[in-house]
Amino acid sequence: xxxxxxxxxxxxxxxxxxxxxxxxxxxxxxxxxxxxxxxxxxxxxxxxxxxxxxxxxxxxxxxxxxxxxxxxxxxxxxxxxxxxxxxxxxxxxxxxxxxxxxxxxxxxxxxxxxxxxxxxxxxxxxxxxxxxxxxxxxxxxxxxxxxxxxxxxxxxxxxxxxxxxxxxxxxxxxxxxxxxxxxxxxxxxxxxxxxxxxxxxxxxxxxxxxxxxxxxxxxxxxxxxxxxxxxxxxxxxxxxxxxxxxxxxxxxxxxxxxxxxxxxxxxxxxxxxxxxxxxxxxxxxxxxxxxxxxxxxxxxxxxxxxxxxxxxxxxxxxxxxxxxxxxxxxxxxxxxxxxxxxxxxxxxxxxxxxxxxxxxxxxxxxxxxxxxxxxxxxxxxxxxxxxxx
Amino acid sequence: xxxxxxxxxxxxxxxxxxxxxxxxxxxxxxxxxxxxxxxxxxxxxxxxxxxxxxxxxxxxxxxxxxxxxxxxxxxxxxxxxxxxxxxxxxxxxxxxxxxxxxxxxxxxxxxxxxxxxxxxxxxxxxxxxxxxxxxxxxxxxxxxxxxxxxxxxxxxxxxxxxxxxxxxxxxxxxxxxxxxxxxxxxxxxxxxxxxxxxxxxxxxxxxxxxxxxxxxxxxxxxxxxxxxxxxxxxxxxxxxxxxxxxxxxxxxxxxxxxxxxxx
Ligand SMILES: Cc1ncc(COP(=O)(O)O)c(C=O)c1O
Numbered sequence: 310x311x312x313x314x315x316x317x318x319x320x321x322x323x324x325x326x327x328x329x330x331x332x333x334x335x336x337x338x339x340x341x342x343x344x345x346x347x348x349x350x351x352x353x354x355x356x357x358x359x360x361x362x363x364x365x366x367x368x369x370x371x372x373x374x375x376x377x378x379x380x381x382x383x384x385x386x387x388x389x390x391x392x393x394x395x396x397x398x399x400x401x402x403x404x405x406x407x408x409x410x411x412x413x414x415x416x417x418x419x420x421x422x423x424x425x426x427x428x429x430x431x432x433x434x435x436x437x438x439x440x441x442x443x444x445x446x447x448x449x450x451x452x453x454x455x456x457x458x459x460x461x462x463x464x465x466x467x468x469x470x471x472x473x474x475x476x477x478x479x480x481x482x483x484x485x486x487x488x489x490x491x492x493x494x495x496x497x498x499x500x501x502x503x504x505x506x507x508x509x510x511x512x513x514x515x516x517x518x519x520x521x522x523x524x525x526x527x528x529x530x531x532x533x534x535x536x537x538x539x540x541x542x543x544x545x546x547x548x549x550x551x552x553x554x555x556x557x558x559x560x561x562x563x564x565x566x567x568x569x570x571x572x573x574x575x576x577x578x579x580x581x582x583x584x585x586x587x588x589x590x591x592x593x594x595x596x597x598x599x600x601x602x603x604x605x606x607x608x609x610x611x612x613x614x615x616x617x618x619x620x621x622x623x624x625x626x627x628x629x630x631x632x633x634x635x636x637x638x639x640x641x642x643x644x645x646x647x648x649x650x651x652x653x654x655x656x657x658x659x660x661x662x663x664x665x666x667x668x669x670x671x672x673x674x675x676x677x678x679x680x681x682x683x684x685x686x687x688x689x690x691x692x693x694x695x696x697x698x
Numbered sequence: 699x700x701x702x703x704x705x706x707x708x709x710x711x712x713x714x715x716x717x718x719x720x721x722x723x724x725x726x727x728x729x730x731x732x733x734x735x736x737x738x739x740x741x742x743x744x745x746x747x748x749x750x751x752x753x754x755x756x757x758x759x760x761x762x763x764x765x766x767x768x769x770x771x772x773x774x775x776x777x778x779x780x781x782x783x784x785x786x787x788x789x790x791x792x793x794x795x796x797x798x799x800x801x802x803x804x805x806x807x808x809x810x811x812x813x814x815x816x817x818x819x820x821x822x823x824x825x826x827x828x829x830x831x832x833x834x835x836x837x838x839x840x841x842x843x844x845x846x847x848x849x850x851x852x853x854x855x856x857x858x859x860x861x862x863x864x865x866x867x868x869x870x871x872x873x874x875x876x877x878x879x880x881x882x883x884x885x886x887x888x889x890x891x892x893x894x895x896x897x898x899x900x901x902x903x904x905x906x907x908x909x910x911x912x913x914x915x916x917x918x919x920x921x922x923x924x925x926x927x928x929x930x931x932x933x934x935x936x937x938x939x940x941x942x943x944x945x946x947x948x949x950x951x952x953x954x955x956x957x958x959x960x961x
């Protein structure tokens with residue numbers, strides 16, 4: 310198996326590990342043990358799937374895009390994570406972690422969020438399971454994702470704007486880690502992607518495995534074969550890891566699309582921050598650089614360690630698309646299929662559009678990780694300005 | 699047989715002072731922050747037994763607001779590891795120097811190269827708070843070969859069965875993290891401070907210093923009843939942020955020194 314368990318030190322190849330302050334080491338160990346036990350316990354796994362089904366709306370459909378396929382000459386299938394409760398794939402991971410936190414006797418969740426989707430999902434799980442919740446969000450993101458901030462408040466969570474550093478996702482992670490260092494006894498850090506110290510990258514991928522499993526089955530049912538290409542956007546890489554894990558052992562081509570301004574894998578320089586050794590955007594001395602992307606959810610200078618590994622062994626590729634291509638893809642899917650994608654997910658489509666000449670006649674499975682409602686406000690500014698020119 | 703062949707300057711100086719009956723005072727100052735060099739010299743003159751120089755990092759996860767602010771200001775003023783380290787050999791302190799920074803700044807240039815740079819920059823020891831014991835082996839090896847002591851942090855959450863190994867791995871001194879949390883002054887000494895100091899002392903005879911959370915000379919004295927001394931950081935850096943300059947730092951350090959000497 311390509312996407313198998315990490316080794317005992319939490320490494321995928323040379324990537325991963327547990328680079329956190331000593332204070333948090335016992336909590337990471339406790340979490341690892343609890344996760345191993347829970348995942349081997351049918352009652353836990355059943356409850357996880359029951360909530361994802363009855364509450365989350367799984368399985369999410371596979372939608373064939375007839376008009377878009379015809380236009381591009383590429384058969385496009387969308388895995389509809391946008392139709393999940395709370396509007397993105399994030400709910401899978403959050404339900405898993407919140408159940409695990411409760412099982413571990415923790416009464417409080419903290420989370421970081423970029424676009425606000427993970428924050429909303431965590432706030433939702435906290436409401437559902439009656440836990441306290443605090444979400445850290447960069448000041449820049451608080452401004453560009455106002456709606457999600459309000460949603461989190463409605464759901465009963467506290468939202469703290471982080472004004473240090475680049476004031477985006479990376480700084481929200483720092484602040485969530487600082488909170489956790491101080492509150493580790495009663496608090497679980499509900500990390501939102503396949504990043505951070507071991508066991509998070511592995512655990513979060515495991516909770517998202519359901520995306521890949523469902524999609525694999527759905528593709529077989531529809532086409533009697535796996536797709537030629539599986540594509541997903543990559544911020545930390547959780548939706549990509551989820552869908553890749555259903556196809557890693559097939560001959561499908563795996564493509565993770567990064568934003569040009571946050572191409573951690575693309576640049577390929579290893580570094581250590583936020584608990585993991587992975588590819589990391591950094592300057593010539595090792596200071597972490599600020600990512601820059603139109604989508605808050607991909608505005609992250611690092612990437613999950615398993616993606617660094619998949620890239621290093623040549624199993625997956627990680628091209629980048631620019632903001633302009635993303636804006637065009639966002640509009641394209643809206644107009645041809647009546648589906649407004651999250652700006653994050655539009656990155657995956659932007660790559661398909663650009664590569665369409667080389668993909669003629671192929672079947673491409675695209676993970677539509679989220680819906681675009683949260684981005685409409687921002688796009689009004691972007692498109693409004695454009696049409697004024 | 700001399701068991702102390704690998705004892706470096708930091709540890710031998712601190713042991714010597716402790717064995718003379720002194721309580722130890724280590725002072726942290728953010729390198730690259732305006733006026734830091736003078737502040738380091740004044741702190742040493744006012745009675746610091748060793749100086750910890752922060753090399754500012756973009757993502758200081760173990761630091762609270764005060765040190766974050768100083769680090770960010772230093773970075774904005776153009777501080778780099780090279781610019782901070784280049785200044786250290788010219789500092790007139792007469793005491794050992796440690797750097798306190800984050801692991802990526804050692805990982806990026808490579809362990810050997812970073813350790814050699816430290817050794818060539820009048821640095822005796824290194825503290826990397828995001829490099830826990832389980833991940834620290836390769837770095838400690840490289841540092842040790844370059845003659846740099848790696849000071850390990852023992853946390854209130856560190857289990858008893860790991861503490862002996864952690865204290866054995868630590869060189870220079872053992873940094874007993876006084877509370878669950880990041881750097882910053884607190885209004886009272888956390889009960890965890892004495893507990894972790896006691897637990898460390900019971901498994902090592904290396905100097906054990908309590909850091910994180912010390913906010914007043916009284917707290918320093920209280921922590922030092924059990925510990926061999928304290929590390930003060932945010933209290934000092936706040937003086938700099940408030941415009942107190944080197945004189946303000948000198949006064950503050952002198953007040954801690956006097957309190958510790960009076961017991
Ligand atoms: C809809 C959507 N897709 C993707 C992402 C990026 O996360 P990941 O790379 O972990 O899937 C986000 C993050 O906020 C998101 O909201």
